[in-house]
């Protein structure tokens with residue numbers, strides 16, 4: 001079991017509305033197994049979230065915890081030695097709704113990038129363990145059902161990540 005500080009904690013994303021402002025809070029009814037989403041009603045959805053569904057739509061390696069009345073997720077912390085550019089691309093991916101889950105290795109680290117939600121983008125990036133530099137990435141912008149896009153080298157990978165749509169920016173759905 002990894003130590004608590006080997007995770008980065010953030011608010012759990014809602015798999016139904018994928019609204020970045022959503023918080024998942026305990027229901028006030030006798031249904032302790034159900035969570036309420038604070039933003040789903042704004043998107044015309046029922047506020048109820050099933051924790052099992054939330055769990056199923058998060059990348060493997062992410063842990064869940066209730067903290068201060070809000071569901072939070074713990075993402076395995078990034079390995080040491082990443083260069084500034086690599087860190088900025090990972091931050092950019094986060095801003096585009098992707099959750100980075102690191103799989104550190106001796107030669108090359110892999111980071112799985114996955115957006116919560118049924119049609120969420122998904123992919124992975126490889127980073128040289130010694131250089132801390134991005135090697136390549138493959139991203140499926142519309143989930144597994146559509147074809148993936150590959151990019152090689154830090155600049156092209158950054159461009160690929162930047163081209164992904166930002167959650168909450170899609171109007172009228």
Ligand SMILES: [Zn+2]
Nearest residue numbers: 014017037040
């Ligand atoms: Zn929601």
